[in-house]
Amino acid sequence: MSSSSTRRTFLKKGAIAAATTFAAPMFLKAATLGRGQPGPNSRINVALIGNGLIMNGHRGYFRSRENTVVAAVCDVHQGRLQSALDQCRKENNACQGYEHYEEIMERSDIDAVVVGTPDHWHAALSIAAMRAGKDVYVEKPMTLTIEEGKAMVAAEKKYGRILQVGSQQRSERAFHKAAEIVRSGWIGNVKEVYCGLGSFPAPTDFPEQPVPEGFNYDKWLGPAPWEPYHNERVKGNYGGGWRNFWEYGSRKNGDWGAHHYDITQWALGMDHSGPVFFAPADYDQPYQYYEYENGIRVIRDWGDRKGHMIRFVGDEGEVRVSRGGRIDTTPALLAGKPLSPSDTRLYKSRDHRANWIEGIYTRKHAICDATVGHRTATVCQLAGIAERLNRPIKWDPKKEQIVGDPAAARWQDRPRRAGYELPV
Structure with a gap:
């Protein structure tokens, strides 16, 4: 350097x-x-x-x-x-x-x-x-x-x-309503949550290509390990590109999981906590899942979501929610039912970026501040660790530490290239 x-x-x-x-x-x-x-x-x-x-x-x-x-x-x-x-x-x-x-x-x-x-x-x-x-x-x-x-x-x-x-x-009306319904107990005790994340192609080792003129590839890699340049490695593409690679993300767990697991955390009241167990696909079921201490299981890409992105299943009903303002419930009347004074009212934002701007003026914390973002990202990262190692992971959300698996615990962090140390 x-x-x-x-x-x-x-x-x-x-x-x-x-x-x-x-x-x-x-x-x-x-x-x-x-x-x-x-x-x-x-x-x-x-x-x-x-x-x-x-x-x-x-x-x-x-x-x-x-x-x-x-x-x-x-x-x-x-x-x-x-x-x-x-x-x-x-x-x-x-x-x-x-x-x-x-x-x-x-x-x-x-x-x-x-x-x-x-x-x-x-x-x-x-x-x-x-x-x-x-x-x-x-x-x-x-x-x-x-x-x-x-x-x-x-x-x-x-x-x-x-x-x-x-x-x-979190700033979309349907997801906000779904989270309030769950938190207010309208569907009873939640048993399972189904989340649709989809899949990326398997990570691939591409042959080296010349770095294009005008592109600082070394700076793009930054703290990540050095790898030979290939356009597919750096390409911005919602269906793949750099999102395919573990070096730069957590694949679909970090891509769509950062959205749907975030709403799940919110609806279950876990913004300052998290699950305790993460299982890769084909561990004891054909699908990837994680569980909270109270037994609620969140299942990835399995089960009938009835055309929605997320489905919360309780012992007295269910909520199904998607982008585009789509929300359906069982019983159907729950979707349009107003909250009572005793129900849970969650932080309300209708414009995510405007919420941040308002916070800059007022110094009031945003709807998805660092603590919230960290707890959601932790879920994504632990699911990714279980997927990469192909074995279950136990997690202590209070100590924020992987339990009983020192090799897996090393993945809580990653080495950074010299010159790209994390600021303090």
Whole structure:
């Protein structure tokens, strides 16, 4: 690795911002206008890191809002970076582009950061941003490993930042209603939950290809092990690409599990706890599942979900819920039944990103903060560990430790390449 001074010089030379030829208008940092938090009339300067598929929606959202300004974009792929920069300069011609995220962290005028990179970069970028005094919206799953999640929770508390994990189903009406129905006991004691995650192709060793010009592949790998470049390894593709590889994610457990297991945790009141047992497929049943201490079993890709993404089965009824506002219940009247004063009312958000922005102004925690995101990611990661090792895993959710299996416990963290240590 190069020295800090050499690295800083290189970063400065690499910034697309240097190509800007016009005078940049001044944007005041929102917090300076509100004596420690943004004033009601201030605008939030946002930086977008990782401008692949998922960031397309975020970029359009934050460009269009009156109270946010996209002040910086960052990507290790020069083509994607330039495209994002061109778009954002339509609203703010002072928007600057960077190959290296470190320069964004040094900018005191950046209030908030959106992290849309592959999963293996989530923790380092989020912690670095919080340490730099910036609030964070990080895509799901929040982390790649359990120990990263613990570090994220500690950083959120230490630096007093507002963090939102992009598990946006919590801000969708049907999922919110389904969780309240379950938590209020309308379907009795929950026995099983069926979640549809789907599958990815098996991970493949691809032959080495030349690294394309304008792509910093080493930086893209970051803390992950070095592997020969191949387009399929780095490609952003909801049906595969980098999501196929254990090095960068938890495959379908981390992809759709981060959504559906998150709603399951919420509905079962487990946001500060978790399951105690994880079984791979073909352990004692043909399907993968996990169980809570109270015996509730959550089953992946098995059972009749009756056309829905998630099905909660209780001893007095059931709830079936999907995106698009779809919710069905047995008895049918439960879906439209209003809550009584004695029923459980859960945190209400109808716009996930707006909920985060509101938190930046009010300093009220977001609907899916670091603790929530960590507990959900832990479920995804433990399911992935059981799948990779092809053996059951016992988990202590209080101590946050794999029980009775030292070899499996080593997977609670992963080695990081030199120079990419996790910030503190």
